[in-house]
Amino acid sequence: MDHFLYRDGALFAEDVPVADIAAAVGTPFYVYSSATLLRHFRLFDEALEGMDHLVCFAMKAASNQAILKTLAQAGAGMDVVSQGEYLRAKAAGVPGDKIVFSGVGKTHEEIRTALSGGIRQFNVESEPEMAAISEVATDLGVVAPITIRVNPDVDAKTHAKIATGKSENKFGIPISRAREVYAHAAALPGLEVIGIDVHIGSQLTELEPFEKAYLKVAELTEVLREDGHNIRRLDLGGGLGIPYTRSNDAPPLPVEYGALIKKTLGHLGCEIEIEPGRLIAGNAGLMISKVIYVKSGEDREFLIVDGAMNDLIRPAMYEAHHDIDPVIEATPGIEKSTYDIVGPVCETGDTFAKGRSMAPLKAGDLIAFRSAGAYGAVMASEYNSRPLIPEVLVHGDQFAVIRSRPTFEEMINRDTIPEWL
Numbered sequence: 001m002d003h004f005l006y007r008d009g010a011l012f013a014e015d016v017p018v019a020d021i022a023a024a025v026g027t028p029f030y031v032y033s034s035a036t037l038l039r040h041f042r043l044f045d046e047a048l049e050g051m052d053h054l055v056c057f058a059m060k061a062a063s064n065q066a067i068l069k070t071l072a073q074a075g076a077g078m079d080v081v082s083q084g085e086y087l088r089a090k091a092a093g094v095p096g097d098k099i100v101f102s103g104v105g106k107t108h109e110e111i112r113t114a115l116s117g118g119i120r121q122f123n124v125e126s127e128p129e130m131a132a133i134s135e136v137a138t139d140l141g142v143v144a145p146i147t148i149r150v151n152p153d154v155d156a157k158t159h160a161k162i163a164t165g166k167s168e169n170k171f172g173i174p175i176s177r178a179r180e181v182y183a184h185a186a187a188l189p190g191l192e193v194i195g196i197d198v199h200i201g202s203q204l205t206e207l208e209p210f211e212k213a214y215l216k217v218a219e220l221t222e223v224l225r226e227d228g229h230n231i232r233r234l235d236l237g238g239g240l241g242i243p244y245t246r247s248n249d250a251p252p253l254p255v256e257y258g259a260l261i262k263k264t265l266g267h268l269g270c271e272i273e274i275e276p277g278r279l280i281a282g283n284a285g286l287m288i289s290k291v292i293y294v295k296s297g298e299d300r301e302f303l304i305v306d307g308a309m310n311d312l313i314r315p316a317m318y319e320a321h322h323d324i325d326p327v328i329e330a331t332p333g334i335e336k337s338t339y340d341i342v343g344p345v346c347e348t349g350d351t352f353a354k355g356r357s358m359a360p361l362k363a364g365d366l367i368a369f370r371s372a373g374a375y376g377a378v379m380a381s382e383y384n385s386r387p388l389i390p391e392v393l394v395h396g397d398q399f400a401v402i403r404s405r406p407t408f409e410e411m412i413n414r415d416t417i418p419e420w421l
């Protein structure tokens, strides 16, 4: 459920008409709902009630500091995958002991920054990385808390680009080698092994792959404990999918996911961490765009809109579907038209939707791309020298620009010309 609903035919973000925001900031832009972000965070938090736990928002899904602060004030930790994300989380006021550091290639500099600023744990992805963390920690005279990410070799049954838990994927260490790698970690001076980490992929729409992975983690916990490791924290990753269409079967709910965690891992007495990104932010954000032209092709009509693949790359990159709705609803009963909805970028890949049936639209009309709050703004680029689009956060009847649109001068002046020119 989200807080983007129609009132008398006009789309609202909480208590703010979306058209009012468009008039104030111009199009295209992203708009997020605080109430939706918080609702989704709380669903996870409540699903794990009764277990010692921390919900760490995977901020790669949506990393604006205003979003981080909204969630952090409700008690969320953060899952970061780079130095930039770590520093952003800190800048948003998240304490180091609520930040976990994931990612396959942490550099010495990144490790040093996190160890100096405070970190809850590193989720280690390889033996060379383990050695690097130990080295930097020893150098700083500290001990780094770590989990090791195991690759459980389960099929997440999701899009190939976001499946991470099969043995052919680059992530984690093979679970079959876990005992050996844990023994190696325990022998390194700068590390304290505290737990196990697993993350099998994103946009999972069934519980079964999670169940397979978590059963393997449960078994491994017992084996490692017998080997003498004090396994007391399990980081179970993110990945629970969201409904991108109204028509599809809905993915499992956080409460069902929480019940699965309790069933598979509850008996171990470990602290549980989860790292949801998409489910918290995805349906908490829209991209709003304006129709520039309606163009008649040979056999179809194109809606050419002012948003493009550089602003929202998911359709081009993952063949992703976004529901697209008018900001002002048409008169009920009006005959629908069928459109290919495209951006202005010079690539055929800049196509958001094909053959979409919608009430007729004309130049100047506003449309909303649903479910754009996760992996939307964060993946935007300035391809075609299109400035990054602004982000807006709504809170009840208030809204604020949380990242402004750069001017063309700002964008252009980031280039520097060498003196030989």
Ligand SMILES: *Cc1c(COP(=O)(O)O)cnc(C)c1O
Residues within 6 Å of the ligand: 058, 060, 061, 079, 102, 103, 199, 201, 202, 203, 237, 238, 239, 240, 275, 276, 277, 278, 279, 374
């Ligand atoms: C991407 C990622 C997540 C978040 O995945 P969602 O599908 O957005 O919930 C969590 N943990 C790790 C390690 C990730 O790479």
